[in-house]
Amino acid sequence: MALRVAKELKDGMYVNLGFGLPTLTSLFIPEDQDIILHAENGMLRYAGVIDDETQADADLINASGQPTSLLPGAAVFDLNESFTMIRGGHLDLAVLGAYQVSEKGDLANWQLQGYHVGGIGGAIELAQGAKRVVVAMEHTDKNGKPRIVKQCSLPLTARRCVNTIITNLAYIELGEAGLVLKEVAPGITPEEVQANTEPNLIISEDLSEMEF
Amino acid sequence: MNKVVVNLAEAIRDIEDGARIMVGGFAASGGANNLVQALIAKGTKDLTIICTGSPEWMPFVENDRAKKVISGFTSHSLRPEITEVIEAKVRAGKLEVETVPHGILSERIRARKAGIPAFYTPIGVGTVFGEGKETKLFDGDECVLERAIEADFALIRGHYGDRLGNLTCRFVARNRNTEMAGAAEVTIAEVEEIVEVGDIDPERVDIQGIYVQRVVRAPKIVKWLDGHEAV
Numbered sequence: 001m002a003l004r005v006a007k008e009l010k011d012g013m014y015v016n017l018g019f020g021l022p023t024l025t026s027l028f029i030p031e032d033q034d035i036i037l038h039a040e041n042g043m044l045r046y047a048g049v050i051d052d053e054t055q056a057d058a059d060l061i062n063a064s065g066q067p068t069s070l071l072p073g074a075a076v077f078d079l080n081e082s083f084t085m086i087r088g089g090h091l092d093l094a095v096l097g098a099y100q101v102s103e104k105g106d107l108a109n110w111q112l113q114g115y116h117v118g119g120i121g122g123a124i125e126l127a128q129g130a131k132r133v134v135v136a137m138e139h140t141d142k143n144g145k146p147r148i149v150k151q152c153s154l155p156l157t158a159r160r161c162v163n164t165i166i167t168n169l170a171y172i173e174l175g176e177a178g179l180v181l182k183e184v185a186p187g188i189t190p191e192e193v194q195a196n197t198e199p200n201l202i203i204s205e206d207l208s209e210m211e212f
Numbered sequence: 213m214n215k216v217v218v219n220l221a222e223a224i225r226d227i228e229d230g231a232r233i234m235v236g237g238f239a240a241s242g243g244a245n246n247l248v249q250a251l252i253a254k255g256t257k258d259l260t261i262i263c264t265g266s267p268e269w270m271p272f273v274e275n276d277r278a279k280k281v282i283s284g285f286t287s288h289s290l291r292p293e294i295t296e297v298i299e300a301k302v303r304a305g306k307l308e309v310e311t312v313p314h315g316i317l318s319e320r321i322r323a324r325k326a327g328i329p330a331f332y333t334p335i336g337v338g339t340v341f342g343e344g345k346e347t348k349l350f351d352g353d354e355c356v357l358e359r360a361i362e363a364d365f366a367l368i369r370g371h372y373g374d375r376l377g378n379l380t381c382r383f384v385a386r387n388r389n390t391e392m393a394g395a396a397e398v399t400i401a402e403v404e405e406i407v408e409v410g411d412i413d414p415e416r417v418d419i420q421g422i423y424v425q426r427v428v429r430a431p432k433i434v435k436w437l438d439g440h441e442a443v
Contacts, residue, residue: 039384040314041238041239041241041384041387042238042383042384042386042387043383043384057383058240058241058385058432058434058436058442059241059242059382059383059384059385060241060383060384061239061240061241061384063239064239064289064437065239065240065289065290065436065437070383076383076384076386077386078386078387078388078389078390078391079238079264079314079315079318079387079388079391080318080319080321080322080390080391083314083315083318083319086315087315087333087335110311111287111311115287115295115299116286116299116302116303116309117286117287117295117298117299117302117309117311118286118287118311119265119284119285119286119287119289119311120284120285120311120312120313120314120341121265121284121285121289121313121314122284122313122314122315123313124313124315124316124335124336124339124341125313125314125315125335128334128335155339155340156338156339156340157339158338158339159337159338159339
């Protein structure tokens with residue numbers, strides 16, 4: 001999934017990778033391209049996660065709280081500036097995790113059913129502010145139920161904000177006519193994808209297998 | 213002018229039960245952890261804590277010193293067992309929580325600091341975050357009215373500080389510290405080192421002394437999200 005998400009990152013883009021799953025994508029970014037990662041806690045042009053604890057600096061962490069480093073040409077700033085960049089529409093791409101995405105592109109990724117607490121973080125600003133929003137998530141939940149649904153049952157992060165969904169099974173674009181299945185993961189059939197998706201999928205004429 | 217105070221107890225001497233407190237920090241970075249520890253040791257309770265996430269509110273919630281938490285992460289991003297602790301207190305009616313998007317909170321804090329009573333934003337429309345709030349159309353976009361957020365005290369972390377209250381910050385430790393400074397009635401800063409007036413280059417001042425009332429020296433305490441601490 002992270003490999004397929006990494007292919008969406010193009011030279012010259014300013015990209016925010018959301019908490020957790022999408023952060024893996026940073027491991028697969030081609031080195032010969034200028035893809036500038038934005039961290040909501042205040043960095044532009046940061047590098048991958050540092051594994052060696054002795055090198056970790058608590059004042060150089062990504063939005064997931066992991067130690068990282070800065071690449072040449074980086075900038076650091078506070079949350080106010082960071083969200084000015086996000087909300088002001090300066091990011092080309094935001095990659096977010098999700099619990100659910102609806103067929104109209106509504107996103108639910110901050111609170112579980114029945115809870116008073118939750119983690120909204122910068123998700124709304126990213127979902128509404130970025131020029132393009134890619135959701136990277138498992139196709140089904142731990143009980144095997146579809147995460148791509150007709151209507152989100154969980155509390156919404158933002159309405160009608162998702163452009164593309166990438167899962168372990170498929171690559172789906174949200175078009176005017178609805179959800180378009182454009183790619184399947186290796187070894188997966190379109191029937192399998194539809195069987196695990198609540199709304200009807202439009203199968204693209206150019207349906208292909210994911211390449212990495 | 214000398215804003216340096218002699219120790220942490222002195223720095224928080226007038227924080228009373230029921231106070232509204234902004235606490236700086238984001239994950240392991242820029243936390244005012246010494247000031248927080250001192251406040252917990254003092255026993256002050258019924259506090260409203262305004263912050264980014266769990267590293268800042270956890271000491272207050274664990275020790276039952278908070279009556280309300282206003283934060284972008286009222287759950288714990290990595291440790292579900294902590295989420296269960298805070299959720300249980302809310303269900304038992306012992307704690308109120310208000311989850312606020314990071315960017316909204318930033319602007320509400322900045323608005324208070326900047327003398328702007330309220331502002332309109334498209335963030336949160338159509339979700340619980342926009343519910344019950346005034347809305348207005350701007351060029352066909354529905355926007356929600358958000359108000360400036362007030363606090364009695366701001367507890368922030370800087371790197372170097374002088375007696376005029378000028379502060380520097382390291383890398384992403386600036387996070388909420390630069391925005392909270394001056395947004396509360398009294399801003400209290402803990403720093404790694406107190407330096408002489410003039411040691412901080414005017415082009416390198418991250419938090420202008422005009423926003424800061426007290427500075428106290430305390431070595432950085434780091435709390436990583438997975439629970440382990442370092443000094």
